[in-house]
Amino acid sequence: xxxxxxxxxxxxxxxxxxxxRTALRLALHMLRMEREDVSRMTQVIDSFRNGIxxxxxCNNLSDEDICPICSDPSxxxxxxxxxxxxxxxxxxxxxxxxNGLYHVLGGVxxxxxxxxxxxxxxxxxxxxxxxxxxxEVILAVSTTVEGETTLFYIMRRLEQFPELKVTTIARGIGxxxxxxxxxxxxxxxxxxxxxxISRQ
Amino acid sequence: xxxxxxxxxxxxxxxxxxxxRTALRLALHMLRMEREDVSRMTQVIDSFRNGIxxxxxCNNLSDEDICPICSDPSxxxxxxxxxxxxxxxxxxxxxxxxNGLYHVLGGVxxxxxxxxxxxxxxxxxxxxxxxxxxxEVILAVSTTVEGETTLFYIMRRLEQFPELKVTTIARGIGxxxxxxxxxxxxxxxxxxxxxxISRQ
Numbered sequence: 001x002x003x004x005x006x007x008x009x010x011x012x013x014x015x016x017x018x019x020x021r022t023a024l025r026l027a028l029h030m031l032r033m034e035r036e037d038v039s040r041m042t043q044v045i046d047s048f049r050n051g052i053x054x055x056x057x058c059n060n061l062s063d064e065d066i067c068p069i070c071s072d073p074s075x076x077x078x079x080x081x082x083x084x085x086x087x088x089x090x091x092x093x094x095x096x097x098x099n100g101l102y103h104v105l106g107g108v109x110x111x112x113x114x115x116x117x118x119x120x121x122x123x124x125x126x127x128x129x130x131x132x133x134x135x136e137v138i139l140a141v142s143t144t145v146e147g148e149t150t151l152f153y154i155m156r157r158l159e160q161f162p163e164l165k166v167t168t169i170a171r172g173i174g175x176x177x178x179x180x181x182x183x184x185x186x187x188x189x190x191x192x193x194x195x196x197i198s199r200q
Numbered sequence: 201x202x203x204x205x206x207x208x209x210x211x212x213x214x215x216x217x218x219x220x221r222t223a224l225r226l227a228l229h230m231l232r233m234e235r236e237d238v239s240r241m242t243q244v245i246d247s248f249r250n251g252i253x254x255x256x257x258c259n260n261l262s263d264e265d266i267c268p269i270c271s272d273p274s275x276x277x278x279x280x281x282x283x284x285x286x287x288x289x290x291x292x293x294x295x296x297x298x299n300g301l302y303h304v305l306g307g308v309x310x311x312x313x314x315x316x317x318x319x320x321x322x323x324x325x326x327x328x329x330x331x332x333x334x335x336e337v338i339l340a341v342s343t344t345v346e347g348e349t350t351l352f353y354i355m356r357r358l359e360q361f362p363e364l365k366v367t368t369i370a371r372g373i374g375x376x377x378x379x380x381x382x383x384x385x386x387x388x389x390x391x392x393x394x395x396x397i398s399r400q
Binding site: 014 | 201202203204205207208210211212214215216217222224225226227228229230231233235237238239240241242243244245246247248249250251252260261262263267268269285286287289290293
């Protein structure tokens with residue numbers, strides 16, 4: 001009908017999880033926004049896409065060459081938490097339970113999607129470990145087939161550092177999850193790795 | 201963490217139905233898109249917001265002063281379908297069942313949201329009708345309290361045109377809806393306005 005509207009809906013509906021109906025709703029909402037607000041939004045998106053960098057130490061998103069976490073002197077530089085993607089860093093940071101460094105792989109090994117080990121930032125991780133400051137590597141990858149494949153691949157590459165402590169985040173029943181709906185593998189693992197409850 | 205990411209998430213999460221989590225997912229997706237694709241998207245949004253016009257005849261979105269529907273010689277200019285917003289025009293057009301003109305009110309009367317009759321394009325509708333070409337006005341507004349208020353207000357304003365046929369879209373049980381879950385008012389209306397089924 002209106003080509004301008006059609007084009008806007010077309011572009012917005014290319015985003016994940018946004019169908020044509022939602023795209024139309026977003027486009028019509030933008031008409032009710034002030035022009036300056038819409039143009040600030042598009043400018044911010046452009047600056048983000050064109051200005052963002054990847055930390056040359058941990059591969060996390062950063063405005064500078066070294067990200068704020070890696071350059072923070074209060075962080076524990078003896079441990080590094082290996083995650084799949086940037087969103088995982090944010091999730092773990094939000095818990096405020098971890099004070100070490102991170103290493104963002106940028107995905108998981110997936111022959112189906114054509115992602116080979118060389119597509120991930122694994123060599124950078126090994127280079128960092130080789131410097132000798134890191135004492136523990138926490139592997140915080142998903143418990144999917146691809147995640148486990150990635151985990152075992154990294155484990156094998158880490159064999160060259162026999163002094164290094166390698167851990168993985170605990171697997172078990174999540175808080176708020178019902179055992180009835182958990183899969184057998186998770187339940188089996190959770191029973192096998194049960195923890196003692198303090199009695200007083 | 202990254203100010204650029206934070207700003208992008210902040211702007212995206214101002215859109216309706218997009219929380220911070222979804223905004224983060226969209227922002228990270230944009231990093232996987234080509235830079236040119238992201239900048240084309242933002243350009244298209246800017247052109248849309250700054251270039252879109254409202255048809256001076258029916259108040260529909262348009263790239264020109266008169267929208268493609270109003271300037272289409274094959275449309276039936278004797279009937280006008282009054283709708284709340286632009287999206288409604290698209291919904292009705294998609295059915296391909298209507299060949300008349302439209303009139304977009306731009307909302308419904310809502311004292312709660314501070315929307316008065318003067319905020320809607322009702323005078324423009326009356327001006328168009330006064331020209332004498334329009335023989336039927338179809339009121340296709342929502343069956344909400346605000347919609348009904350708007351309907352009755354327009355009905356009263358239309359009293360000055362006694363020759364005009366005024367109709368409203370049929371109310372009843374929607375296709376795919378279960379009677380069990382329909383409200384009493386709808387069921388009562390649907391029974392009262394039952395239609396005879398052809399027996400052969």
